Amino acid sequence: MASSLCFLSSLSSSSLLYSAKCLKPRTLVRPTKAFSVNALSSPDDHYSPSASSPALQNFWQWLCEKGLLSDSSPAVKPGVVAEGLGLVAQRDISRNEVVVQVPKKLWINPDSVAASDIGRVCSGLKPWISVALFLLHNKSRLDSQWRPYLDILPHTTNSTIFCAGQKRSFQSYKINHSSSITSEEIAWEIKGTGLFSRELVFSLRSPVSVKAGEQVLIQYDLQKSNAELALDYGFIESSSDREAYTLTLEISESDPFFDDKLDIAESNGLGETAYFDIVLGRTLPPAMLPFLRLVALGGTDAFLLESIFRNSVWGHLELPVSRANEELICQVVRDACKSALSGYFTSVEEDEKLMEAGNLDPRLEIAVGIRAGEKKVLHQIDKIFEEREMELDGLEYYQERRLKDLGLVGEQGEIIFWESK
Structure with missing residues (x-):
C-alpha cells in the first residue's frame, strides 16, 4: 500500500515542496545482501x-x-x-x-x-x-x-x-x-x-x-515498519513501534535559493530530498523541523542563506525563524496530512472493527493493519502541527533572540532604544 501527495506553497520568493509516502522509494531497490531469512x-x-x-x-x-x-x-x-x-x-x-x-x-x-x-x-x-x-x-x-x-x-x-x-x-x-x-x-x-x-x-x-x-x-529488524515487514516477510506486528509513516521532503529545483539551500542541507548530512520516518507515539525526527524551515525559507528571512551565516545557519534553523516561516510549514504539513487521509476509504475505527471481527483473509488483515497504522501516524503528525499553530504567537523567533543577544531587550520583553548623549 502506498499513497503519495505533493504540495507547492509560496512565501514571497520561497517555495516549499512537500510529499508524503507510506514507503520510501528506496525500499523497493535497496542493495542485496549476500544472505537473508x-x-x-x-x-x-x-x-x-x-x-x-x-x-x-x-x-x-x-x-x-x-x-x-x-x-x-x-x-x-x-x-x-x-x-x-x-x-x-x-x-x-x-x-x-x-x-x-x-x-x-x-x-x-x-x-x-x-x-x-x-x-x-x-x-x-x-x-x-x-x-x-x-x-x-x-x-x-x-x-x-x-x-x-x-x-x-x-x-x-x-x-x-x-x-x-x-x-x-x-x-x-x-x-x-x-x-x-x-x-x-x-x-x-x-x-x-x-x-x-x-x-x-x-x-x-x-x-x-x-x-x-x-x-x-x-x-529480523527492529527498525522496520509494519509496511516494510509486510513487503519483506509477509507479516506485521501489533506493536506501535512498527506503525510508521515516511515523509518525503524536497527542495524544489525552481526555488530561487535552490543552490544555497542544497549546500546547507548537504553540509548537515541531508540532500535535495530527505526522508523522515515518523513513528507512532514518538517525537519528530530531530532534523525534520530544521529541514522544513530551510525549504520554506524566503522573503525577509532569506538573509540567513548568505555565506556569512553558512557555518551557523543550521543552529538558527533548529529554532523558529519567523512567524511567517513557522506558519507556512504548519499549514503545508497539515494540508498534506489531510489530503493523504482523504485518500483512504475507511477510518481508523472502521479498520480496527474489521480486524477485531477476525474473519479477514490473512493478506487483507495485513493490509488493513498497515493502513490503520499509517492513519494513526498521520493524525499524530497533524495534531503536532495543529498544536504548533496555536503556539505561534508565543514562540520566540530569530529577531527576538538576536535582540536579546545584543542586550536590547528588557526584563519584561520590551525593546531598549539607546540614545546618544
Whole structure:
C-alpha cells in the first residue's frame, strides 16, 4: 500500500515542496545482501511438509551431504513449527552460540546468478529480480542441485509482493522471527573460516539461550515498519513501534535559493530530498523541523542563506525563524496530512472493527493493519502541527533572540532604544 501527495506553497520568493509516502522509494531497490531469512506466515495457508515427509527428510540429508550440519550431533535441525518450517534446537544452545555456518558456494545471491547459465540474460536486472529468475529457472529443472531446497519452499506467502524472502537472496534454512527478541545485536555475520582461509561463510548465532526441542528464533529488524515487514516477510506486528509513516521532503529545483539551500542541507548530512520516518507515539525526527524551515525559507528571512551565516545557519534553523516561516510549514504539513487521509476509504475505527471481527483473509488483515497504522501516524503528525499553530504567537523567533543577544531587550520583553548623549 502506498499513497503519495505533493504540495507547492509560496512565501514571497520561497517555495516549499512537500510529499508524503507510506514507503520510501528506496525500499523497493535497496542493495542485496549476500544472505537473508525467510518467513512463513501460516502453515495452514501454505505448503508445509510434515516432519516425516520425504521432502524434509531429503532436505536434511542434502544439508548433511553439503557439510552444513553434522549427521551425528547437530545443534539444530529443520523441523515443522507453528510458522511452517523452522530451526529446532537438538540440544541446549547458549546465547550467541553459532548454530549454522553456510559456505559461500551455497549462497544464492546475484553473484551466484551471474555465474550460472542464465547469468548473461540477468545482467543489469535488479538483484532481487535476478535471484527470483534464478530460482524459477532451477525449479523448472529436475536435475537442479538446489532441488532439495526448492522442494520445501512455500508455494505462496503473504508478502505484499507475493514473494517474501525472494526479494533479496535465499538461504537453505527457515529461521523465523520473534517480536520478543529485542536485542540490537545482529544475529549473523559473514566471516572467514579460519585464520589463513579466504573462504567466506555465513555464520548464524542464536541471540538468546534456547532449550533442546525449542525453536531457534531471531529478530529480523527492529527498525522496520509494519509496511516494510509486510513487503519483506509477509507479516506485521501489533506493536506501535512498527506503525510508521515516511515523509518525503524536497527542495524544489525552481526555488530561487535552490543552490544555497542544497549546500546547507548537504553540509548537515541531508540532500535535495530527505526522508523522515515518523513513528507512532514518538517525537519528530530531530532534523525534520530544521529541514522544513530551510525549504520554506524566503522573503525577509532569506538573509540567513548568505555565506556569512553558512557555518551557523543550521543552529538558527533548529529554532523558529519567523512567524511567517513557522506558519507556512504548519499549514503545508497539515494540508498534506489531510489530503493523504482523504485518500483512504475507511477510518481508523472502521479498520480496527474489521480486524477485531477476525474473519479477514490473512493478506487483507495485513493490509488493513498497515493502513490503520499509517492513519494513526498521520493524525499524530497533524495534531503536532495543529498544536504548533496555536503556539505561534508565543514562540520566540530569530529577531527576538538576536535582540536579546545584543542586550536590547528588557526584563519584561520590551525593546531598549539607546540614545546618544
